[in-house]
Amino acid sequence: MASLGATALARMLEIATVTNYEARDILFREGENAEYFYCVLSGYVRLFRLNKDGREADIRICGPGDTFAECLLSVGDRYLYNSQAAETITVARFELQKVRALAEQESDVAKAIIQCLSDHLRNTMDCIANDRLQTAPQRVAHYLLNNCPVEEGTSASIRLPFQKSLLAGKLGLAPEALSRAFSSLRRAGVTVRGRIIQISDISALKQI
Amino acid sequence: MASLGATALARMLEIATVTNYEARDILFREGENAEYFYCVLSGYVRLFRLNKDGREADIRICGPGDTFAECLLSVGDRYLYNSQAAETITVARFELQKVRALAEQESDVAKAIIQCLSDHLRNTMDCIANDRLQTAPQRVAHYLLNNCPVEEGTSASIRLPFQKSLLAGKLGLAPEALSRAFSSLRRAGVTVRGRIIQISDISALKQI
DNA sequence: CGTGATTTTGAGCCCGATCAAGTTGAGTGG
DNA sequence: CCACTCAACTTGATCGGGCTCAAAATCACG
Numbered sequence: 001m002a003s004l005g006a007t008a009l010a011r012m013l014e015i016a017t018v019t020n021y022e023a024r025d026i027l028f029r030e031g032e033n034a035e036y037f038y039c040v041l042s043g044y045v046r047l048f049r050l051n052k053d054g055r056e057a058d059i060r061i062c063g064p065g066d067t068f069a070e071c072l073l074s075v076g077d078r079y080l081y082n083s084q085a086a087e088t089i090t091v092a093r094f095e096l097q098k099v100r101a102l103a104e105q106e107s108d109v110a111k112a113i114i115q116c117l118s119d120h121l122r123n124t125m126d127c128i129a130n131d132r133l134q135t136a137p138q139r140v141a142h143y144l145l146n147n148c149p150v151e152e153g154t155s156a157s158i159r160l161p162f163q164k165s166l167l168a169g170k171l172g173l174a175p176e177a178l179s180r181a182f183s184s185l186r187r188a189g190v191t192v193r194g195r196i197i198q199i200s201d202i203s204a205l206k207q208i
Numbered sequence: 209m210a211s212l213g214a215t216a217l218a219r220m221l222e223i224a225t226v227t228n229y230e231a232r233d234i235l236f237r238e239g240e241n242a243e244y245f246y247c248v249l250s251g252y253v254r255l256f257r258l259n260k261d262g263r264e265a266d267i268r269i270c271g272p273g274d275t276f277a278e279c280l281l282s283v284g285d286r287y288l289y290n291s292q293a294a295e296t297i298t299v300a301r302f303e304l305q306k307v308r309a310l311a312e313q314e315s316d317v318a319k320a321i322i323q324c325l326s327d328h329l330r331n332t333m334d335c336i337a338n339d340r341l342q343t344a345p346q347r348v349a350h351y352l353l354n355n356c357p358v359e360e361g362t363s364a365s366i367r368l369p370f371q372k373s374l375l376a377g378k379l380g381l382a383p384e385a386l387s388r389a390f391s392s393l394r395r396a397g398v399t400v401r402g403r404i405i406q407i408s409d410i411s412a413l414k415q416i
Numbered sequence: 417c418g419t420g421a422t423t424t425t426g427a428g429c430c431c432g433a434t435c436a437a438g439t440t441g442a443g444t445g446g
Numbered sequence: 447c448c449a450c451t452c453a454a455c456t457t458g459a460t461c462g463g464g465c466t467c468a469a470a471a472t473c474a475c476g
Contacts, residue, residue, distance in 0.1 A: 055341065059336050120329055121332060132266075133258075176423090373455085
C-alpha cells in the first residue's frame with residue numbers, strides 16, 4: 001500500500017470497504033465463494049484449515065498491515081482456508097474483480113501486488129523450513145529474535161501482541177508445547193510474565 | 209509463460225539463457241548474491257535449507273515448467289535457500305534486473321509474475337496445512353490422489369517422476385517414513401513396485 | 417472477591433526420526 | 447549372460463519430541 005503512487009492509491013481507497021468484527025467471528029470459510037481480499041487495519045486474524053476430524057491448524061496469523069486472500073487475485077473463485085477474528089478487529093475489504101481491473105490499468109497496483117505476494121511467499125517458505133528443521137524451543141527463540149526491538153545489546157524485552165495460544169498456532173505448536181518451550185528457555189535467560197517476555201542474553205538465545 | 213502475449217514472450221526469450229546441470233550439482237546456495245531466477249525445462253530441482261547441525265529440509269521440488277527464486281523479483285539480493293539438481297537437468301535462467309525492467313514495460317509480464325507467485329503461495333500454504341494436519345500415510349495418499357491421471361474410475365496407476373527419497377523430502381518425511389507409509393497403504397489397495405504404483409480403489413484412498 | 421478463560425504442569429502415548437542391517441535394483445565390465 | 451558394485455530402498459529396533467487428556471494454577475475483569 002505504502003508504495004502506491006497518488007492516483008493508484010486514490011483508486012484503491014475508492015473501492016475499499018472498512019468493516020469491524022468481534023472476537024471469534026468468522027470472516028469466511030474454506031470453499032465459500034470468494035468475492036474480496038482483505039487488509040487488516042487493527043487486531044489479528046487467524047487463517048486456518050480443518051482436517052476431516054475437525055482438528056484446526058493455523059496457516060497464518062495476520063496483523064495490522066497484512067493482507068490475505070490475495071492469492072485469489074489471479075485465478076480462483078473459492079476461499080482456500082477459514083479466517084477468524086482473534087479479537088475485535090477492523091479490516092478493509094476489496095472486491096477481487098475491481099482490483100483485477102485496476103491492476104491492469106495502474107502498473108503501480110500490479111507492482112504492489114507482486115511485492116505483497118513475494119513477501120508472503122517468503123514468509124510461508126520460511127515457515128515450512130522452520131517447521132521441518134526446528135524444535136519447539138528453537139521456533140520460539142527464533143520468533144523472539146525476529147521480534148526484538150533492537151538487534152544490538154545483550155538484553156531486551158518484548159510484549160506479545162496477542163494471546164499465547166495464538167502464538168502457539170502460528171508456530172505450529174499446541175499451547176502446551178509453547179508453554180513447555182518457554183520454560184525450557186528459562187535456562188537461556190528468558191523470563192515470561194504474562195505477555196511480557198524478558199531476554200537477558202540475546203546472543204545466548206541465538207545459540208539455541 | 210504460456211499466458212504471455214507474442215511481444216512479451218519474445219522479449220522474455222531474448223534474455224533467457226539455457227543451462228544444463230548434472231545430478232547433485234548445486235545451482236546456488238542460501239545467502240549468495242542473487243542474479244537470476246530460474247525456470248525448469250527438464251528434470252527436477254530440489255530447494256532446501258540447512259539447520260545449524262547441517263541437517264537438510266526440502267522446501268520445494270520443482271519440475272518442468274516450475275520457476276524458482278522468483279520471490280526475489282520485487283526485493284532481495286540474496287538467495288533464500290539452496291538449490292540442487294536431483295538429476296541431469298536443463299533450466300532457463302533470467303537476470304532479475306532485466307525481468308524487473310521488463311515487468312514495468314510489459315503488463316503481460318507483470319501479470320504472469322502475479323500468476324506464478326499466486327500459484328506458489330497457494331502450494332506453499334497447502335504444504336503447511338498438510339504438514340500440520342496430516343500423518344505420513346495421509347500425505348502419501350493425498351499426493352497419489354493429486355497425481356492420478358483420472359479423477360474417475362476405481363483403479364489407477366502412477367509412475368513416480370523421481371526417486372522415492374525425493375518424494376519423501378517433498379512430503380517432509382524421512383525416506384524410511386515414506387517407505388512405511390507405502391506399506392501401511394497396502395491395506396488400502398496400494399501396490400508399489402519400483403517407481404510404479406498401482407491403486408486398486410481410489411475411493412478407499414480418499415477415506416484415509 | 418468471585419468467575420470464567422487462559423496458561424501451566426503432569427502423565428502417558430504415538431508418530432516419525434535415527435541408526436543399523438539387510439534387500440532390492442540399476443548400471444558396468446568381464 | 448552373468449557376476450560385481452554401488453546406490454536406493456526396505457525393515458527392524460530404539461528413542462525422543464510433541465500431542466492428548468486431565469487437573470491445578472494463574473490471570474483478566476467485573
